[in-house]
Each structure stands twice: as C-alpha cells, then as structure tokens.
Amino acid sequence: MRYRSQSVAYGYFAVAMVLFGLQLVFGLLSAAKYLGPDSLLYILPFDVTKVVHTNLLIVWVLTGFMGATYWMVPDESRTELHSVKIAYIQLILWTLMGVSAVVGYLFRYGTGNKLLEQPLPHKIVIVICMLLFLYNVGMTIWKSRRFTTTEGVLVLGLGLAALLYLPALLEYENYTVSIFYRWWTIHLWVEGVWEMIQGGFLAYLLIRLSGADREVMEKWLYVIVGLVLIAGILGTAHHYYWVGVPAYWLPIGGIFSALEPLALIGMAIYAYSAMRRSGLAHPNTLALHWTIGSTVFTLFGAGLLGLAHTFPDVNKWTHGTLITAMHGHAAFYGAYAMIVLAMITFALPTMTPGRSERGSSIGYWAFWMQLGGMFGMTLSFATAGIAQVYLERILGMGYLDVQLKIQVHFLMLLATASLFSVGVGLFIFDFFRYAPRFDVGNEKQPTLRPDTVRPAPIS
Amino acid sequence: MNKRQARLFAIGSTVVAAVAFLALTIDSHRQFPALTNAQNITPAVTHGKNVWHKNNCINCHTLFGEGAYYAPDLTKIAQQRGAPYLQAYLRDPSKFYDEQRHRRLMPKQDMTDAEIADLVAFLDWVSKVDNQGWPPRPILVTGAGVAITGTRSADQAAAVSRSAPPPGPESLPSDKDPMALGEIVFRTVSPACTACHSLVPGANMAGPSLAGVATRAQQIVSSPEYKGKAKDVEGYLSESITSPSAHLVPGAMYSANGVSFMPATFGKDLTPDQVAHLSAYLASFK
Structure with missing residues (x-):
C-alpha cells in the first residue's frame, strides 16, 4: 500500500465478502426448491429467495468495484484520495441501502421488475452513492493532474454505468417498452460498460503483475473496449427478439451477438500473452490465477455459452429456459465476481500483514474449488436446460412434467453448488484470517517495479 | 497501429454503434403502438x-x-x-x-x-x-401437447396408456376445482381430446380448434339452426362430448352423412362428473 487512503478499500472488500456469502445462502435455498416440495412455501417462497440472490450479487459486485477503484486510482494517479470521509460515508449509505433492500424483499417490498427490484427510495440512494463515488474519484484524478488510460477506461465505465441506471428510475405504461429500457440498464451494464470496468482492472493487474509495457497494454485495452462496445451496444438486440419489437432486431441481434465473443477472445489473449511475453514481475501468483482465470472463464461463460443461444433460430427454442441460467451463472461469475476477487487478492497482502504475498494454500483451494464448483453448476444447468428445451419446447410436454424428469440435474446442481460454496467460504475465511493494518509503504515497491525487474518468461 | 489509432477505433466504433442503436430505438417507438x-x-x-x-x-x-x-x-x-x-x-x-x-x-x-x-x-x-x-410451439403447463397429435409411435402410445389406464383419465383429489379436473380429463382421456383439438385460434386439426368454443356454443344454442336438446353453453358442450352427432359443425372434414367423425365413446367411458368437469373447463374459453 503506497497511499494511506487506499485503506478505505478494505472496508468495501469486507462488506463485499459478507454479502457474497449471504448471496450463496439464498442461492442454495433456491436450488433446493427446484427439488421440492417446499416446506418454506409460505415463509420464504422461491420468488423471494431468488430476488435476494440476484440483488445481493449486484450489490456485492458493485461494492467490490468501488473498493477496487478506491484502491487502484491512488496507485494510478500517484496521490491520496480526495476525501476518505466521503468514501466512508458512501460505504455506510451503500451498505444500509443494500441491507434494507434485502430485508424489504423478505416482505415483498420491491418493484417486481427483474433485477431492478429496488424500490424507488433505494434507487435514489444508489444514485446518490454513485454521485458521491464519481465525485470523489474524479476529484482525486483532477487534483493529481495524472490521468492514465487504464483508470480512464475504468472511470468512464463507472460513470456510464451510473448514467445507464437512470432509465430504471422511470415507469413505463407499456410493458414491452418497459422491457426495452430495462435492457438499457441490465444488458448495457453487463455486456457493455461493466466490461470496460473489468478491462480497466484487468489492465491494471496485468501491468502490475507482469512486466508488460504500459503503452502496449493500454493500446490493446482501447482495441478491446472498441470491440466490446461495437458488439455490446447493438448486441442488446438479442434481448429484444420475442418481446414485441420490430422484426429487424432479429438479424441485428444474431450478427452482433456473434461478434461479442471476439472481444472476449481478445481479452483472454491479451492477458495470456502479457504473461508469456513479459514474465512475472510480482510475487502474488494467486492474484495472477484470479486475473487470468477471469478472462478465461469470461470467454467460456459469456463468450461461448452466450453464443450458444443468442442466434435467433436457436434462441426461439431455448429462450426462457434453464439454458439462460447456465449462461448467466458462468458469465457473471467469470467476468465480474472473479475480477473483483482478483483485485481483492492483489490488494490484500499489503493491507493485512502476516499473509504470504504468494497467496496461502487456503487461497488456492478456494480458487480451484470455486472454479470446479461453478463449472459443475454450469454443466448442471446446461444438461437440465437441454433436456428442458427438447422435452418441453420441441416435443411439447408440459412444463411441470418436464421439471420432474430433470430432477437428477437439480441434484447435481445442489452438489456442485455446495462445492462452490465451500470454495467461497474458504476465500472469505482467508480474507478475514489476518487483521488489517494500514502501514504506508510496506510494499517492497522498488524491487517490484516492472521497469526495474524483468525476470525470465515463465514458459 | 499506435495508441492514438487504437483510441480512435474505440471511440469511433462506439459512436457508430450508439448512433445506429438510437436510430433503431426511435424507429421501434414508431412501431410499438401497432405491435403491442x-x-x-x-x-x-x-x-x-x-x-x-x-x-x-x-x-x-x-x-x-x-x-x-x-x-x-x-x-x-x-x-x-x-x-x-x-x-x-x-x-x-x-x-x-x-x-x-x-x-x-x-x-x-x-x-x-x-x-x-x-x-x-x-x-x-x-x-x-x-x-x-x-x-414457435405452445408451452404447456402440464400434460403432453404436440407429441400426441397423431405423430406418436405405438410404443409411446402404450407408455401413455400404461401411465393413464384407459378409459378412465388420471385423477386428482376431488377437492380440486372442476375446471382443473376437466383439464386433466381433456389431456388424459383415451382417446385424448388433444389428439384432434387444439386450443390455438384457427389451428384446426382433425377436429375444430376449441379456442373461443364457449362463445360459439352460446351462439349455436340460441340460433334457430340448432336442433339439439341443450339450453346453455355447458349443456351444449356436454352434449357434444357424449353424442357428437347431435349438432354438426360445418365442414366436410368433420362429418359425413350426418355423422360426426368424433368418437362416440365418451358417453359411456366418462362418468357424468367427468363430462361435467370437461364442460366446465371448455366453457372457460370465451
């Protein structure tokens, strides 16, 4: 840690960890309900556990983004944060918002609009938090007079994410129109500006972890951002096919969704070749695992499994089945959960002394168990989804009868989800195992600077 | 390509995609009223x-x-x-x-x-x-739809009849709503109603589509052409189930020489309760 104010990141990371753990509790509950019968039918029905599961995901990932940004921006701009106080006020406000939203959901207090269930007062607090955050980060960069491309991409991504949340504050009379603008927030977040955020963190991590040249890394970051947005913006069309829009959205969705994996292939090659060419310049190999892992899992979950069902002629059969759950779990985990875990793993050793810089063996167990578990969950959803599409959509069997026939996949889902949860539990345990101590300069920085150390390539 | 060109590519492609997307959004708004x-x-x-x-x-x-x-x-x-x-x-x-x-x-x-x-x-x-x-094909809540519409193999037919012993349809506990019980009858009686009748408007199979059948039944029983005994919609539906030839729906594919092609076996295979449930279910299609 080079700047004292970077320590605010720890608070954000700690909140993110707790919410991540809670998210899994509700995920496991939801999975158990697929097996049924549900003994909590009138206490905690599926719709409640599911809405809490998805909302906690969004809240903890955003908490992680904010913490990681507060960590990264001082490093990039070589300055203290504009205001530590604002950062903590924002964290408290944000956490209160998240927790009270979840408590509200338990009593069915929500808008009932998928993924945007936050009631209006909560939405307003979200906007206030985002403004505080962007102001704080913006002022930090402004005062430092040093603005790198890497943090530029990150901050632009965060700013656009806040902007794209605004359509979610409005009400629409026509349900089709309301779906249309719901995707401006959800799709343009996860397949647009959030990938800029991921790209920003990725470039930062690669520059720090490998000896890669900043100019080269930032050039390719631009290329990746360009590819992401050209495919991502028009790729929104793949959510529009069957909701009551003009027919031209079908070919547009088919073509531009097919381009989406290109950017993700680029991202994986980007990460891998940075390591191949420039070698390792930092001892934190666990953070390296999470960084490269994130790009590879994104390519698998978002790229490959997304492409598996975005083509209109395929999507007309798979739309609204467990195939979507397959893609959703792998994509979100690979792209956003893993990049946050990478940032946490990278930042943690300097905030919690006593920890090995290479990462503990518990940390490695956490990594591999999560990966194996999530891969298994993806396969469970995939096999269940394929059977569902064939029996329900093609042969025309009733929905409820098909769900009975795919129970074995739900058993598999529960088993692999448990494995995943143990992995997450280990990560959280490893996070809190060492008490934080915020000493400035305890990083042996000069020996780790890419321009001074250039070890042999790892291959 | 240098960094400046890469930045131009990123900004340029984003702007082009965003402009195209906004133009399509405006055009979609023009079409939303008619589509929805x-x-x-x-x-x-x-x-x-x-x-x-x-x-x-x-x-x-x-x-x-x-x-x-x-x-x-x-x-x-x-x-x-x-x-x-x-x-x-x-x-x-x-x-x-x-x-x-x-x-x-x-x-x-x-x-x-x-x-x-x-x-x-x-x-x-x-x-x-x-x-x-x-x-592209109806998504059903329960039962089987398209697979039973005459394409099913002898093996499947045997499997279905084992799971639902003919002629009595599957049963639910009798505390259920008559319409729910009627729907079960509709899908599981042998021969199944769904083998010949769809519920999609205009999708006539071996028998006419039953979408909106209650409204048509109302018109039929109140028209002077009608010669059957029924006085109301449910009565007409029951009569059509138990004696299909009492009133013939026009169309050479449905009847010949005053005899309906629909099997006349339901009158003796179904109990009066089951006929009533089935009528209650069909009467909900206004």
Whole structure:
C-alpha cells in the first residue's frame, strides 16, 4: 500500500465478502426448491429467495468495484484520495441501502421488475452513492493532474454505468417498452460498460503483475473496449427478439451477438500473452490465477455459452429456459465476481500483514474449488436446460412434467453448488484470517517495479 | 497501429454503434403502438401490470420468456386458459395442482377479486402482443401437447396408456376445482381430446380448434339452426362430448352423412362428473 487512503478499500472488500456469502445462502435455498416440495412455501417462497440472490450479487459486485477503484486510482494517479470521509460515508449509505433492500424483499417490498427490484427510495440512494463515488474519484484524478488510460477506461465505465441506471428510475405504461429500457440498464451494464470496468482492472493487474509495457497494454485495452462496445451496444438486440419489437432486431441481434465473443477472445489473449511475453514481475501468483482465470472463464461463460443461444433460430427454442441460467451463472461469475476477487487478492497482502504475498494454500483451494464448483453448476444447468428445451419446447410436454424428469440435474446442481460454496467460504475465511493494518509503504515497491525487474518468461 | 489509432477505433466504433442503436430505438417507438396494440392498454390492463409487479410474479414465472425459470411461461396463457379458469386458479392454486405430485406449487397470493380480474386482463393483453410468433410451439403447463397429435409411435402410445389406464383419465383429489379436473380429463382421456383439438385460434386439426368454443356454443344454442336438446353453453358442450352427432359443425372434414367423425365413446367411458368437469373447463374459453 503506497497511499494511506487506499485503506478505505478494505472496508468495501469486507462488506463485499459478507454479502457474497449471504448471496450463496439464498442461492442454495433456491436450488433446493427446484427439488421440492417446499416446506418454506409460505415463509420464504422461491420468488423471494431468488430476488435476494440476484440483488445481493449486484450489490456485492458493485461494492467490490468501488473498493477496487478506491484502491487502484491512488496507485494510478500517484496521490491520496480526495476525501476518505466521503468514501466512508458512501460505504455506510451503500451498505444500509443494500441491507434494507434485502430485508424489504423478505416482505415483498420491491418493484417486481427483474433485477431492478429496488424500490424507488433505494434507487435514489444508489444514485446518490454513485454521485458521491464519481465525485470523489474524479476529484482525486483532477487534483493529481495524472490521468492514465487504464483508470480512464475504468472511470468512464463507472460513470456510464451510473448514467445507464437512470432509465430504471422511470415507469413505463407499456410493458414491452418497459422491457426495452430495462435492457438499457441490465444488458448495457453487463455486456457493455461493466466490461470496460473489468478491462480497466484487468489492465491494471496485468501491468502490475507482469512486466508488460504500459503503452502496449493500454493500446490493446482501447482495441478491446472498441470491440466490446461495437458488439455490446447493438448486441442488446438479442434481448429484444420475442418481446414485441420490430422484426429487424432479429438479424441485428444474431450478427452482433456473434461478434461479442471476439472481444472476449481478445481479452483472454491479451492477458495470456502479457504473461508469456513479459514474465512475472510480482510475487502474488494467486492474484495472477484470479486475473487470468477471469478472462478465461469470461470467454467460456459469456463468450461461448452466450453464443450458444443468442442466434435467433436457436434462441426461439431455448429462450426462457434453464439454458439462460447456465449462461448467466458462468458469465457473471467469470467476468465480474472473479475480477473483483482478483483485485481483492492483489490488494490484500499489503493491507493485512502476516499473509504470504504468494497467496496461502487456503487461497488456492478456494480458487480451484470455486472454479470446479461453478463449472459443475454450469454443466448442471446446461444438461437440465437441454433436456428442458427438447422435452418441453420441441416435443411439447408440459412444463411441470418436464421439471420432474430433470430432477437428477437439480441434484447435481445442489452438489456442485455446495462445492462452490465451500470454495467461497474458504476465500472469505482467508480474507478475514489476518487483521488489517494500514502501514504506508510496506510494499517492497522498488524491487517490484516492472521497469526495474524483468525476470525470465515463465514458459 | 499506435495508441492514438487504437483510441480512435474505440471511440469511433462506439459512436457508430450508439448512433445506429438510437436510430433503431426511435424507429421501434414508431412501431410499438401497432405491435403491442397500445390502444388496448386499458386502465384495467395497467392495473393488472401493477398487480403483476407487486406480487413479484417475474421471479418465478417468465413473460415473453423473461423472468425466472421456476414456473411456467405465461406469455400465451390467456389463450390456453379462459378468464374464468385463470381467475379461479389465482384465487387458490392448490385447487388446481398438487404439490406432492409436481413437487412445486404456487403459493396462494393475497389478491382481491378486482386485482385478479385485472391481472387476467393484463395477461390477455400480453398474449396478443405481436412478438414474432414466439413461442414457435405452445408451452404447456402440464400434460403432453404436440407429441400426441397423431405423430406418436405405438410404443409411446402404450407408455401413455400404461401411465393413464384407459378409459378412465388420471385423477386428482376431488377437492380440486372442476375446471382443473376437466383439464386433466381433456389431456388424459383415451382417446385424448388433444389428439384432434387444439386450443390455438384457427389451428384446426382433425377436429375444430376449441379456442373461443364457449362463445360459439352460446351462439349455436340460441340460433334457430340448432336442433339439439341443450339450453346453455355447458349443456351444449356436454352434449357434444357424449353424442357428437347431435349438432354438426360445418365442414366436410368433420362429418359425413350426418355423422360426426368424433368418437362416440365418451358417453359411456366418462362418468357424468367427468363430462361435467370437461364442460366446465371448455366453457372457460370465451
């Protein structure tokens, strides 16, 4: 840690960890309900556990983004944060918002609009938090007079994410129109500006972890951002096919969704070749695992499994089945959960002394168990989804009868989800195992600077 | 390519994509009223949409295929079930389905009759939105649909008849709603009604589509052409089930020489209760 104010990141990371753990509790509950019968039918029905599961995901990932940004921006701009106080006020406000939203959901207090269930007062607090955050980060960069491309991409991504949340504050009379603008927030977040955020963190991590040249890394970051947005913006069309829009959205969705994996292939090659060419310049190999892992899992979950069902002629059969759950779990985990875990793993050793810089063996167990578990969950959803599409959509069997026939996949889902949860539990345990101590300069920085150390390539 | 060119590419491609996207958005807005029958969004439909949101329906069901995957898609449900059926169902789902059998049940919602009626109006509006013909084949809640429409092999037929011993259809506990029981009869009696009748408007198979059959039955019993004994819709439907030739629907593919092609076996294979349930179910298709 080079700047004292970077320590605010720890608070954000700690909140993110707790919410991540809670998210899994509700995920496991939801999975158990697929097996049924549900003994909590009138206490905690599926719709409640599911809405809490998805909302906690969004809240903890955003908490992680904010913490990681507060960590990264001082490093990039070589300055203290504009205001530590604002950062903590924002964290408290944000956490209160998240927790009270979840408590509200338990009593069915929500808008009932998928993924945007936050009631209006909560939405307003979200906007206030985002403004505080962007102001704080913006002022930090402004005062430092040093603005790198890497943090530029990150901050632009965060700013656009806040902007794209605004359509979610409005009400629409026509349900089709309301779906249309719901995707401006959800799709343009996860397949647009959030990938800029991921790209920003990725470039930062690669520059720090490998000896890669900043100019080269930032050039390719631009290329990746360009590819992401050209495919991502028009790729929104793949959510529009069957909701009551003009027919031209079908070919547009088919073509531009097919381009989406290109950017993700680029991202994986980007990460891998940075390591191949420039070698390792930092001892934190666990953070390296999470960084490269994130790009590879994104390519698998978002790229490959997304492409598996975005083509209109395929999507007309798979739309609204467990195939979507397959893609959703792998994509979100690979792209956003893993990049946050990478940032946490990278930042943690300097905030919690006593920890090995290479990462503990518990940390490695956490990594591999999560990966194996999530891969298994993806396969469970995939096999269940394929059977569902064939029996329900093609042969025309009733929905409820098909769900009975795919129970074995739900058993598999529960088993692999448990494995995943143990992995997450280990990560959280490893996070809190060492008490934080915020000493400035305890990083042996000069020996780790890419321009001074250039070890042999790892291959 | 240097860094400046890369930046130009990023900004340029983003701007081009965003402009194209905004242009298409504007054009879509021009077409939304016609595609979604916006003139039919009555205050009841809007209120029904609010009921849909208030009860968090989207986090179990899908609508237009969007939502959660724990409960059936409801995009076309108003075309598969009549309004009286849906209203009775929403008052108490456990009268229609058995949690022990399907391992899942919709919890009874805290809704007034007015909320239920408007929710059904909303679902009816949804079912008529022009959404590129999705789903390509009806998504059923239970039972088998298309596989039984004459394409099924002898093996499958044997399997089905083993699981539902002929001629008696599968049964549910008798505390269920008559329409729910009627739907089971509709799908499981042998020969199955669904083998010849669809519930999709205009999709006539070996027999005429039964979409809107209650409205047509009303017109038939009150017309002077009608020679049968029935006085009301359910009476007409019962009569058509037990003695198909009492009134013939016009069309050379449905009858010849005054005899309907529909099997005349249901009168003796079904109990009077089952006939009544089936009529109650069909009478919900207004």
